[in-house]
Amino acid sequence: MANQEVKLLGVWESPFSKRVEIALKMKGVEYENVEEDLSTKSPQLLKYNPIHKKVPVFLHNGKPIVESLVILEYIDETWKSGTPLLPQDPLERATSRFWAKFIDDKLLPAAVKFVGSKGGEQDVEEIVELLSKLENELKDKKFFGGESIGLVDIVGSIIALWIDVIQEAVGVEIFTKEKHPKLFKWSEDFMDCSIIKETLPPRADLLAFWQSRLQPSATSG
Amino acid sequence: MANQEVKLLGVWESPFSKRVEIALKMKGVEYENVEEDLSTKSPQLLKYNPIHKKVPVFLHNGKPIVESLVILEYIDETWKSGTPLLPQDPLERATSRFWAKFIDDKLLPAAVKFVGSKGGEQDVEEIVELLSKLENELKDKKFFGGESIGLVDIVGSIIALWIDVIQEAVGVEIFTKEKHPKLFKWSEDFMDCSIIKETLPPRADLLAFWQSRLQPSATSG
Numbered sequence: 001m002a003n004q005e006v007k008l009l010g011v012w013e014s015p016f017s018k019r020v021e022i023a024l025k026m027k028g029v030e031y032e033n034v035e036e037d038l039s040t041k042s043p044q045l046l047k048y049n050p051i052h053k054k055v056p057v058f059l060h061n062g063k064p065i066v067e068s069l070v071i072l073e074y075i076d077e078t079w080k081s082g083t084p085l086l087p088q089d090p091l092e093r094a095t096s097r098f099w100a101k102f103i104d105d106k107l108l109p110a111a112v113k114f115v116g117s118k119g120g121e122q123d124v125e126e127i128v129e130l131l132s133k134l135e136n137e138l139k140d141k142k143f144f145g146g147e148s149i150g151l152v153d154i155v156g157s158i159i160a161l162w163i164d165v166i167q168e169a170v171g172v173e174i175f176t177k178e179k180h181p182k183l184f185k186w187s188e189d190f191m192d193c194s195i196i197k198e199t200l201p202p203r204a205d206l207l208a209f210w211q212s213r214l215q216p217s218a219t220s221g
Numbered sequence: 222m223a224n225q226e227v228k229l230l231g232v233w234e235s236p237f238s239k240r241v242e243i244a245l246k247m248k249g250v251e252y253e254n255v256e257e258d259l260s261t262k263s264p265q266l267l268k269y270n271p272i273h274k275k276v277p278v279f280l281h282n283g284k285p286i287v288e289s290l291v292i293l294e295y296i297d298e299t300w301k302s303g304t305p306l307l308p309q310d311p312l313e314r315a316t317s318r319f320w321a322k323f324i325d326d327k328l329l330p331a332a333v334k335f336v337g338s339k340g341g342e343q344d345v346e347e348i349v350e351l352l353s354k355l356e357n358e359l360k361d362k363k364f365f366g367g368e369s370i371g372l373v374d375i376v377g378s379i380i381a382l383w384i385d386v387i388q389e390a391v392g393v394e395i396f397t398k399e400k401h402p403k404l405f406k407w408s409e410d411f412m413d414c415s416i417i418k419e420t421l422p423p424r425a426d427l428l429a430f431w432q433s434r435l436q437p438s439a440t441s442g
Contacts, residue, residue, distance in 0.1 A: 051323065051354060063312055070318045077311040090298040091284055097291045102272065133272060 006031040009045055009057040011038055012201050013209050015158040016068040017056040022154050023075045025195045027082030069100055072151060085151045099137060099144065100155040106130055111163060118214070119172030127174050131159070135183040142189060153190055160187035161200050169210035227252040230266055230278040232259055233422050234430050236379040237289040238277040243375050244296045246416045248303030290321055293372060306372045320358060320365065321376040327351055332384060339435070340393030348395050352380065356404040363410060374411055381408035382421050390431035 006024070008031055010017025024031050036045055036055050048057045048064035057064055058071045065074050076085040086093045110127040117123045134156070138144060144152035159175065164187065167174050177184045190196055227245070229252055231238025245252050257266055257276050269278045269285035278285055279292045281299070286292050297306040307314045331348040338344045355377070359365060365373035380396065385408065388395045398405045411417055 060312075065312070065315045065319075067319055067322055070315050070322065073318065074311050074315040077314065090295050091281075091286070093298065094286045094291050094295040097294065098286075098288055101288055101291065 005059070005061050007034060007059040008032070009034045009036050009042075009048070009059070010055045011036050013206060014055055015162050016054075018157060018200055019068045019154050020056045020058055020071050020075070021199045022157065022195060023072050023085055025199060026085065026149075026154075027075060027079040029075070029079055029082070069104065069155070072154065076151075083148065085154065087145070087150065096144070096151045099134070099152045102130075102133070103152070103155050103158065107134075108158065111158070111166065114172075114174065115166055115170060115214070119170045119174075124172060124174055127163075128179060131163075131175055131180050131183060134159070135180045138182050138186055140182075143186065149190065149193060149196075153186075156186075157190070157196065157200060159183065160190045160196075161203065161206065165203060165206045165210055168207060169214050226280070226282050228255060228280040229253070230255045230257050230263075230269070230280070231276045232257050234427060235276055236383050237275075239378060239421055240289045240375050241277045241279055241292050241296070242420045243378065243416060244293050244306055246420060247306065247370075247375075248296060248300040250296070250300055250303070290325065290376070293375065297372075304369065306375065308366070308371065317365070317372045320355070320373045323354070324373070324376050324379065328355075329379065332379070332387065335393075335395065336387055336391060336435070340391045340395075345393060345395055348384075349400060352384075352396055352401050352404060355380070356401045359403050359407055361403075364407065370411065370414060370417075374407075377407075378411070378417065378421060380404065381411045381417075382424065382427065386424060386427045386431055389428060390435050 006029055008017065008020055008024070010020065010033060012035060021031075021033065034044075036042055038055070041053055045055065045057060046053055048059065049055075049066045052066060054066070056068055056071065057066050058074070059065075060074075060078070065071050072085055086096055107127070107130050110123065110130055114120075114123045114127050143149045144156060163175050173179070175184070175187075191200075227250055229238065229241055229245070231241065231254060233256060242252075242254065255265075257263055259276070262274055266276065266278060267274060269280065270276075270287045273287060275287070277289055277292065278287050279295070280286075281295075286295050293306055307317055328348070328351050331344065331351055335341075335344045335348050364370045365377060384396050394400070396405070396408075412421075
């Protein structure tokens with residue numbers, strides 16, 4: 001795989017962009033990270049993702065792949081020599097895909113609603129319950145992937161960092177050591193991995209980003 | 222793979238259940254189909270899909286797998302000897318996964334909205350545009366999978382049968398030979414495949430099902 005071009009169009013605050021970076025680092029793949037500005041979508045973002053016009057866009061030798069879960073599977077299939085993101089057994093692979101999809105299809109919309117209502121009672125209940133389902137799935141494993149991180153852990157970085165940050169920005173607790181002891185321990189172990197530490201944005205920066213988003217606009221009123 | 226138990230909990234009117242049946246037939250896998258009654262969810266449905274409580278549930282030697290796209294990948298990985306559902310090349314696999322996800326994440330919610338508004342102008346516009354994107358992707362291929370049907374075609378059975386039926390039930394055209402000539406030709410070729418003909422429900426039955434769902438309740442007013 002010499003002379004190959006691996007490029008990522010992403011934004012620093014996006015959990016979807018960061019998933020791809022984590023996977024590339026786990027595979028030991030060198031890549032160029034192009035920071036996009038979503039307020040003025042670049043010609044190359046529109047060219048390579050005309051359907052959704054969103055980051056991340058992954059470019060491998062000029063060929064675009066979009067949708068973060070699709071990109072992660074592509075990376076796993078293309079760079080076989082690095083750490084596998086999915087297990088080998090078809091049933092275990094199905095279980096990983098199920099939980100990755102659960103996080104994207106259930107937990108993420110619930111987090112969006114939680115932010116939208118600034119911690120409305122019903123939204124708090126829903127997200128706490130969804131996190132409990134993940135806690136229950138984790139059982140006594142260190143990571144969802146077993147002894148090392150895999151697809152569900154990477155996708156779950158949204159819990160370990162983003163959900164932790166938005167609960168502070170909103171000021172309503174949804175994910176704590178008391179509510180979800182196993183998942184909380186998982187998040188600590190996950191955030192302690194060297195690849196994760198060097199890839200995810202600093203917590204303080206992300207918190208400032210979310211606090212400013214949640215503030216009433218300075219020009220309103 | 223002797224003495225294996227392959228069972229599907231599904232309902233006849235569900236495109237998600239039918240996807241799994243098509244895939245099993247393409248692989249030449251014998252299975253037992255258990256027709257569920259969604260008005261009174263069975264103990265085994267609740268036992269095997271406690272998270273979503275939905276069909277289809279696929280049981281392989283007693284192990285449950287849920288979410289139709291996850292099941293299709295499982296079937297493709299488990300029965301290698303039959304017709305492949307996904308191509309071999311990682312980039313082509315990513316493209317297939319992208320369009321399968323597009324149908325589920327974009328087209329399906331648009332179809333639900335179209336039915337909900339009984340063909341409201343904005344919803345018609347949206348679904349026609351989404352179908353045009355699929356038309357554009359099809360290009361001059363016979364099937365999304367090339368010369369034979371694959372993952373996107375199977376997932377796309379929702380267009381060939383269900384969308385065709387709901388537009389008749391609602392009485393507003395969204396998918397016709399004039400609007401989407403290539404996709405329409407694809408749907409004819411797809412519906413003409415012997416496995417599809419023997420697996421999908423009779424059009425008249427599905428139309429009657431949707432017409433009765435769209436009728437004002439006999440007990441109301």
